[in-house]
Amino acid sequence: MKQSPGSQARVTATRVLDAVLHRGRSLKAELAAALPALSDPRDRALVEAICFAALRQHAAFNAALAQWIPRPLPRRDDELRALLHVGLAQLVALALPAHAAVAATVDAARGIGRAHQAGLVNALLRRAQREGLPASDLSAQWPQWLRTHLARDWPADLDGIYTHSAMPPPLWLRNNRLRQTRADYLHALHDAGLAASLPQAADDILAPDALRLEDSLAVTSLPGFAQGTVSVQDISAQCVAAALAPAPGARVLDACAAPGGKSAHLLEREPSLRLTALDVDAARLERVRETLARLQLEGRASLRAADALDLPAWWDGEPFDTVLLDAPCSASGIVRRQPDVLLHRRESDLAPLLHTQAALLDALWTTLARGGVLLYATCSILKAENQAQIEAFLARTPDAQPQPLHEAFGRLTGQGRQRLPGDGGGDGFFYARLRRN
Amino acid sequence: MRIVFAGTPDFAVPSLRAAAQRNEVVAVYTQPDRPAGRGRELTPSPVKREALLRGIEVVQPENFRSVVSKQALRALRPDLMIVVAYGLILPQSVLDIPTFGCWNVHASLLPRWRGAAPIQRAIQAGDRESGVCLMQMEKGLDTGPVLLSQSLEIGAQDTGGQLHDRLAALGAQVLSDGLGLLRAGIRPAPRAQPEVGVTYAHKLDKAEARLDFSQPAQVLADTVRAFNPWPMAEAQVAGERLRIHGAAALDEAHGMPAGTLLRAGREGLDVACGQGVLRIRVLQRDGGKAITAADYLNAGRDLAR
Numbered sequence: 001m002k003q004s005p006g007s008q009a010r011v012t013a014t015r016v017l018d019a020v021l022h023r024g025r026s027l028k029a030e031l032a033a034a035l036p037a038l039s040d041p042r043d044r045a046l047v048e049a050i051c052f053a054a055l056r057q058h059a060a061f062n063a064a065l066a067q068w069i070p071r072p073l074p075r076r077d078d079e080l081r082a083l084l085h086v087g088l089a090q091l092v093a094l095a096l097p098a099h100a101a102v103a104a105t106v107d108a109a110r111g112i113g114r115a116h117q118a119g120l121v122n123a124l125l126r127r128a129q130r131e132g133l134p135a136s137d138l139s140a141q142w143p144q145w146l147r148t149h150l151a152r153d154w155p156a157d158l159d160g161i162y163t164h165s166a167m168p169p170p171l172w173l174r175n176n177r178l179r180q181t182r183a184d185y186l187h188a189l190h191d192a193g194l195a196a197s198l199p200q201a202a203d204d205i206l207a208p209d210a211l212r213l214e215d216s217l218a219v220t221s222l223p224g225f226a227q228g229t230v231s232v233q234d235i236s237a238q239c240v241a242a243a244l245a246p247a248p249g250a251r252v253l254d255a256c257a258a259p260g261g262k263s264a265h266l267l268e269r270e271p272s273l274r275l276t277a278l279d280v281d282a283a284r285l286e287r288v289r290e291t292l293a294r295l296q297l298e299g300r301a302s303l304r305a306a307d308a309l310d311l312p313a314w315w316d317g318e319p320f321d322t323v324l325l326d327a328p329c330s331a332s333g334i335v336r337r338q339p340d341v342l343l344h345r346r347e348s349d350l351a352p353l354l355h356t357q358a359a360l361l362d363a364l365w366t367t368l369a370r371g372g373v374l375l376y377a378t379c380s381i382l383k384a385e386n387q388a389q390i391e392a393f394l395a396r397t398p399d400a401q402p403q404p405l406h407e408a409f410g411r412l413t414g415q416g417r418q419r420l421p422g423d424g425g426g427d428g429f430f431y432a433r434l435r436r437n
Numbered sequence: 438m439r440i441v442f443a444g445t446p447d448f449a450v451p452s453l454r455a456a457a458q459r460n461e462v463v464a465v466y467t468q469p470d471r472p473a474g475r476g477r478e479l480t481p482s483p484v485k486r487e488a489l490l491r492g493i494e495v496v497q498p499e500n501f502r503s504v505v506s507k508q509a510l511r512a513l514r515p516d517l518m519i520v521v522a523y524g525l526i527l528p529q530s531v532l533d534i535p536t537f538g539c540w541n542v543h544a545s546l547l548p549r550w551r552g553a554a555p556i557q558r559a560i561q562a563g564d565r566e567s568g569v570c571l572m573q574m575e576k577g578l579d580t581g582p583v584l585l586s587q588s589l590e591i592g593a594q595d596t597g598g599q600l601h602d603r604l605a606a607l608g609a610q611v612l613s614d615g616l617g618l619l620r621a622g623i624r625p626a627p628r629a630q631p632e633v634g635v636t637y638a639h640k641l642d643k644a645e646a647r648l649d650f651s652q653p654a655q656v657l658a659d660t661v662r663a664f665n666p667w668p669m670a671e672a673q674v675a676g677e678r679l680r681i682h683g684a685a686a687l688d689e690a691h692g693m694p695a696g697t698l699l700r701a702g703r704e705g706l707d708v709a710c711g712q713g714v715l716r717i718r719v720l721q722r723d724g725g726k727a728i729t730a731a732d733y734l735n736a737g738r739d740l741a742r
Contacts, residue, residue, distance in 0.1 A: 057623060093622030137626040138618075156566070156588040163585055163614045167621055422614070 006100070009043040010086055010108035013050040018082035020051070020340050021058060027051060027340040045218065053093035054085040055339035056166050060136040061088045067134055068124055080117055083109060087125045088133070098129045138162040145347035146332065153383045157420055161381065164422030165335035171213040172426070173222070174233045174261075176295060178268050182209060185230060188223045189213070199235055202408040203424040207238040209268070212425060228295040233261045234337075236379075236419050236429035240324065241265045243405060243431045244375045248272045250321040255308045255364055256280075260288030262326060267297045275301040276320075278308055309363045319369035327357045329378035329385050333421055333428020354384060361393045365400065368436045373403070376432045381421070386430035387414035393434075403433040438619065439463050441515040441535065442493075444484045448601060449521035451609035452542050453487050456519055456616065464494045464513050468524050501531045510534055517619070519612065520574060529576045537624070539574040540615065541581065542608040544601075546570060546588055548635040551579035556604055557597045558638035560663035563655065567591050567600065569608045571615045573627050582627030587611050596665040641668055648672040650695040654686035654713030674698060674706060674717065682727045683719035686710075705730040 016034050019025040031051065035044045054061065065084060066072065073081050083105065090101035102125045109118040139147055139162045150161060173196070175182040182198075189196040189211065196211045198204060212235070219225055219232050240262050246252050249272045254263045257277035266273060279285045282305035292298045306314035330353060331341045361376065368374055376393075378385055391414055394400055402415035409431050410419035416432030442453050443466035456462050465488035473480040481489070488495050498506040507530060510518075515535040520527065521542040532539050545555035546568040552558075559567045568588035575581040587607055591600060618625050646668040648657050661670045661684040670681045675698050684705070691699060693709040700707040705716040721727045728736075 053622065056621070060623070089622075095622060133624075135624060135626045137628075138623070156568075159585050160587050160614070163618060163625070166623055167614070167617045 004100075004103045004107045006043070006046070006104040007107035007111055009038065009046045010050075010083070010104050011111040012038060012043075013047045013054075013086045014079065014083045014108060014112055016047065016051050017054055017085055018079045020055065021082055021085070021343065022078040024344060026344070027055060027338065041218065049094055050086055050089045052168065052339060054089035055343070056168075056336075057089070057093060057141070058085060058339075058343070059140040060133055061085050063136050063140070064088070064128065064133045065124070068127060077117075079112055080109075080114055080121075083112060083114070083121060084124060087121065088128055091125060091128050092133055102126065102129070138166050141166065142342055143345070143347075146342070146345070149382050149384070154381070154420065160422055161420055161428075164420075167336055167422075168216065169234070169336045169427070170425050171216050172233060172235045172238070173211040173213065174231045174238055174265060174268075175209045175211060176229050176231065176268050177209055178271065179224075179227075179229045182211065185224075186211060192223050194222075200424050203235060203239075203426075206242040206406070206408050207235050209265070210235045210238050226294070231261060231264065231291075231295065233265070234334075234427045234429075235424060236333075236426035237261060238265060239409060239419075239426075239429070239431070240326070240375065240377055241269055243377075243409060243433055244322055244324055244373070246270060246273055246322040246373075249274070251318070251369075252276070252322045252324070253278065253320040253364070253367065254324045254326075255360065256326050256328065257288050257303075258284035260291035262324060263288060263301055264291050264295050264297055266324075267292075267300050268295070271297075271300060273300075276304060277301045278304045278306060278314060280307045281305070309359055311363060311367065315367055319372065320367050321369055321372045323364050323368050323372070323374040324377070325360055325364055325374060326377045327360055327385075329353060329357070329380040330382055331379055333379045333381045333419075333430075336421060337427065350382075350384065354389065357385060357389050358392065361389070362397075365397060365436065370399075370436055372436050374434045374436070376416070376430075376434065378430045379427055380430060381418065381428040383413065386416060386418060386432070390415050390432045390434075399437045401435045401437055403435050405431055405433055438516045438616075439514055441466065441510065441513055441518045442484075442488075442521075443467070443518060443523040443525075443527075444521040445482045445524045446522050447483045448544070448605045448608070449484050449523075449542075450487050451605045452519065452521045452612050453484055455609040455613040457491055457493065458613070461616075462488075462491075462493050463515065464496055466496050466498070466510075466523065469497045469499060498525075500525060501528055507531060507534070521608065521612075527574065532574055532576070537619070540584065540612070541572045541574045541579070542612050543570045543572055543579055544604045544608065545638070546586060547572065547579060547583055548630040548633075550636055550638040552638040553640040555638040556601050557641055557663040558636075560591060560595065560597055560600060561660050562636075563659050565591055567604065569604055569611045571611050571625075580630065582629050584625040584627055585611050585615050595662065597663045598666045643668045646670050648681070648715075650708055650715070651711040654688075654710040654715045657710060657715050658684050658686040669721075672708075672717075674708060678723060679717070680721040680727075681717055681719075682721060683717075685716045685718065687714040687716055689714045701730070701734060703731040703734070706733075 012034050016030045019030045020027050038044050087105040090096045106118050106122045109121045175185045196213050199207055199210045252273050252275045254277045257263050258279040263277045277288050285305045304314045335341050405417045409417035419429045421428040438461050440456055440461045441464050442456050442462050445468045467482045467484045470479040470481050485495050511534050517537045518535045518539040520539055547570045550558050566588055570583045571585040572581045572583050646664055648670050661681050664670045691709045695711050697709040699709055705718040708715045719727055
């Protein structure tokens with residue numbers, strides 16, 4: 001039998017989703033492994049779109065399937081369940097033409113060796129098309145333990161957090177100011193037929209290099225991307241450079257540097273910095289090298305692969321004027337970008353993360369010169385990792401003094417500032433600036 | 438998605454902009470032009486002006502009782518109708534026309550302050566928090582289930598006008614969130630409003646603007662903030678009718694009859710209240726413009742004697 005066009009893309013999407021939903025694999029890693037096998041870039045984009053849409057709504061899809069299928073699907077039908085999610089994502093979230101979406105998905109049932117269940121797939125997708133999904137709560141997407149934290153930490157902002165975490169984020173760009181002005185690049189985007197806008201007025205002070213595209217597209221189709229005139233970076237991450245603002249010629253450490261976006265931004269703003277980009281993972285450090293090479297900043301930073309906690313392994317003993325600690329965290333602020341975070345994070349992950357963050361703060365503090373500044377940042381919205389972490393650090397570190405940040409950085413929380421997902425169109429992010437006396 | 442937008446005053450304009458951002462608004466409903474200004478000329482509503490600017494079709498029925506008005510709406514084949522301070526009651530037969538029903542952007546954290554003047558009533562009541570709800574409309578006054586909400590703090594100095602502007606912007610943001618979800622294929626889940634905590638925000642009445650000094654000073658100070666810029670609080674002070682733009686409550690015992698002018702200085706005119714003292718800081722005489730108390734005294738009103 002002839003396969004309908006696009007059925008291979010649905011098979012690929014099903015395998016990726018099955019691995020993420022049922023076998024604890026990371027979405028990014030699975031996509032990276034699966035996409036190169038598809039020759040057509042449109043298929044690759046479709047697979048990505050299906051997987052993200054399905055993961056943003058997996059709870060609603062599961063609830064619908066549970067209602068429509070009389071007996072729960074057994075474990076051996078995990079792959080079938082993933083295929084149904086693929087079908088629902090196309091119908092409900094991506095609003096693809098129903099006949100094509102259903103035909104290709106039913107075909108894909110054969111592609112994954114489930115020809116005998118093709119009728120079931122067809123029936124369920126037709127029903128979804130007819131009735132739509134039963135209403136479900138956006139918060140159902142979140143595990144209970146995270147909901148408990150959020151209800152305690154941000155009672156008045158829960159709606160916004162759940163809403164923005166369910167929506168595809170805008171595509172934020174960072175203009176490379178060494179190559180052209182932002183206004184020039186905005187023109188270049190408009191000339192290329194891409195509708196771009198500037199950040200809100202308050203954020204513009206903090207992220208003067210930022211540009212916003214409403215609709216996602218392949219980065220390689222951005223004008224000048226390969227030549228290093230622009231990068232992709234969320235506006236909340238771009239604010240880090242403004243919060244740190246190292247002096248010209250300063251000796252700077254980026255302690256968890258991969259993939260290198262913040263290091264590169266610091267150098268674009270101030271090429272005279274003496275910057276050390278450190279990361280524990282040598283393979284990921286290679287990404288930093290590639291990032292800097294693309295932006296023609298190679299040789300501007302010294303790259304070290306080492307555990308930041310193991311000072312003798314990497315530190316020459318000369319103190320830093322400025323330290324950036326973009327700490328490993330729950331990633332609860334970037335769920336819209338990494339929807340699989342909600343599937344994979346366990347409450348038991350939190351204690352080791354808190355411990356690592358505290359240990360990194362303590363170790364890196366000793367590398368900081370007197371009068372120097374450390375910026376603690378996370379992409380988390382949990383107060384345990386942010387406000388409480390900094391309060392505990394200040395309590396045990398007499399020579400640390402918190403420094404106020406401009407209100408445009410976000411809501412005041414203890415000695416730092418917090419952006420919640422969607423604030424100014426950005427990710428959830430926390431910043432605390434600490435000076436060593 | 439085909440959207441019909443219904444709204445009338447300034448408050449609705451940011452929401453209309455948010456809805457029109459992706460060219461989805463097929464028609465704008467707004468109240469018929471009304472006479473306004475000294476010449477009593479027929480004046481289009483702020484929403485109508487914005488719609489014309491954007492080249493969107495404008496419809497201005499007197500009401501929705503006629504079959505014709507319902508047919509006209511049905512002919513637009515709306516997926517969604519967005520209602521923001523429209524000022525007309527929509528019957529159930531209208532609410533049922535759009536595929537996704539009607540959404541309302543309401544300027545309070547429901548069920549607190551249902552009704553006509555939620556912004557001013559929140560300030561007047563001394564609330565510390567306000568916000569915006571996106572509500573799925575049903576028959577009845579602001580009783581529908583809430584889809585999304587966002588809160589903000591009411592600053593101790595916020596006036597009705599300032600809070601109005603912040604809530605109008607927040608309303609546009611919450612609406613845009615809702616539309617973004619709908620575009621992503623997610624229908625935000627409706628949550629029924631709690632039974633407890635329902636209050637009604639009655640329409641502002643010019644007669645209410647007259648301050649009654651037998652009330653506590655804090656209540657009067659909140660009223661002054663709430664009624665700025667409209668209808669603007671007013672009072673008889675030292676035999677003269679003054680419109681009061683800014684005032685503060687002083688927690689001070691005085692033992693004087695309410696309405697007595699206790700002091701007049703650069704800081705303000707201090708009037709005895711039922712409890713505490715109201716310090717009038719910015720005021721306006723008939724036919725004049727708003728001035729500080731200091732300027733008022735400099736103009737020869739030596740009230741202290």
